[in-house]
Amino acid sequence: MAEHTIKLPDVGEGVAEAELVEWHVKVGDLVREDAILAAVMTDKATVEIPSPADGEVIWLGAEVGDVVPVGSPLIRLIVEGAVADDKEADAGNASSDEAEKSAPPIEPAGEKETDKIRADVPSAETTPEAAExxxxxxxxxxxxxxxxxxxxxxxxxxxxxxxxxxxxxxxxxxxxxxxxxxxxxxxxxxxxRGAQPAARGLMPDTSVEEIKIVGLRRRIAEKMALAKSRIPHITYVEEVDVTALEELRSKLNGERKAERAKLTILPFLVRAMVKALAEQPHINARFDDEAGVIHRYGGIHIGIAAQTNAGLVVPVVHHAEARDLWDCAAEVNRLAEAAKAGTATREELTGSTITVTSLGALGGVVTTPVINHPEVAIIGVNKIMVRPVWDGTQFVPRKMMNLSSSFDHRVIDGWDAAVFIQRIKTLLETPAMIFVEG
CATH class of the missing domain: 4.10.320.10 (E3-binding domain)
Known part of the structure; x- marks a missing residue:
């Protein structure tokens, strides 16, 4: 039997530390070679740490949420025979040995929960007074x-x-x-007894579960807190009649080629935003409030907020101004799949100049979206509902959708926000105008 220490590996790209976001094992677990022991997150990606050998976990060197330097001891195993530590990981990390020396002492492998409980129970040789x-x-x-x-x-x-x-x-x-x-x-x-509690009647649940905010969820929390604390939001809500747009979308999908992506409402909205931003380029911008400088961009890079199992991420449709409707649809679909699978690259998740957020069928009637700092605007899409609309002579059923959009009131006046949304409304209600150039 031998002891083997697993250190946080060099994950590349100049990363010096990583946040521990998940343990897949606990002390006392038996693990197989290549089994995933833990997951760490850098500012670029989430990396899984595999086991180099079969063994028993005897020590964990960090808690979920801790930031661990590269080369620091992370896990110790008891393994059969001798497994050499990764010398390459030690090379160039002179501080690794010192980190290992400062690690907490190892508890004996046999001292698990059961042993600790037995230690509290008096043996047959213990006197009644000592047992008490x-x-x-x-x-x-x-x-x-x-x-x-x-x-x-x-x-x-x-x-x-x-x-x-x-x-x-x-x-x-x-x-x-x-x-x-x-x-x-x-x-x-x-x-x-029929799986009935020994004590009859309803039992109060007084449990309190502590959930540490780590990884992507912590980054989302920090980003939202930054946006709400530093950006004075103004939210503008307008309803849009998308009946004609939905008819056009259905017809285009029915006649599309097999290799083309299915059209949702998002590609139409992206193209409408491109045309509206051409008339109000100051909305396609980022505001550096510390330097007091607005960076206005020629290229339109639209972030599409996407919900994943890990939390909210914002992949970016870069240079939307250079994409037609079908290209926008293909890129939106590709980025959504990459985000859900956790394979989106750093480049695909950064660089947006304005963001779209949508909850699809759960979009509600009105939302108050939070601006993706340091951008100055975010467009919120609410769900489509059939509502009676007065056409001048009678009520007729129409497909209606609200746009709930927020703007940085430090640099975008309410009038400009309204003009921008009204232009998008016109384009969506008359979708043929989306395809008219010039």
Whole structure:
């Protein structure tokens, strides 16, 4: 048996540190070679750390949310035989050895939760007086009473796993083992009763789960806080009749070639924004409020806010002014798939000059979108609903959609915001104008 230390590898591109965003193992776990042990995030990507060998995890060197320098000890394993540490990782990282020396002492591999519990239980040779001093008495299973509020039930990992798979809340089970410990027999008895709590009636749930904000979620939180604290938002809402646009979209999709992407409303909106921004280029900008400088861009780089399992990301349709409707559709689809799969590159996630946000069918009636700092505008798309609209003689059903858009009021006046949205409204309500050049 030998001990093997796994250090945070050099993930390349000059990255000196990474944030630990997820542990896939815990102390005491047995892992196979190439099994994923942890995931770390840099400002460029998320990187998974595999196990170099079969072994048992005996030490974890960081907590989720910690920023770990490259070359620092991350995990220690007990492995069969001797596995040489990565010498290449040590080369050029003179501080690695010092970091390892300063790491917390290793707990003995055998000292797991079960051992600690046994240490608290008096042995047969312990006197009654010593036993009382070592471990105060707890109510036994026979009482059938719920645990005091906040008291964590004692159980081995195997019992906890079985309870979790069976959907059993261990807080509802009294324990018949030493110090009120829950055993497999207690679970059997619980199931035999028809999976009913020993204490009848509704049970209050006083649990509080602590969820640390890490990784992408922390970056989103920081970005949103920055935007709301530094940008005075003005939100302008206008309704748009998209009946004609939806008819055109349906017809184009019905006649499209097989290699072309299916049209959603977003490509039409992107093309409408390109035409509107040509008339109001000061909205296609970023504001450096510390330097007091507005950077107005000739190229139109439209960020498309996309929801992923990890959180909100904003892939960018670069140079939308040089793309036709079908090209916009293909690029929007490609970026959305890359974002959901977590394969979007740094270049694909940066450089936007204005952003579109949409919740699709869940878009609600009105939203108040937060500007993607340091941009000065964001266009929010709400869901399409059929509503009765007065045409001058009668009410007729029309497909209506609201645009809820926010602007940086330091550099965009309310009048300019209204003119911009009204121009987009006109283009969307008369979609043939989107294709007219000049």
């Amino acid at each position: 001093a070592v471990a105060p008495r707890r109510p036994l299973a026979s009482t059938g009473l719920p645990r005091p509020e906040g008291e964590k039930p004692l159980a081995s990992p195997a019992v906890r796993l079985r309870a979790r798979e069976a959907g059993i809340d261990l807080r509802q089970l009294p324990g018949s083992g030493p110090a009120g410990r829950i055993t497999h027999e207690d679970i059997d008895s619980f199931i035999a």
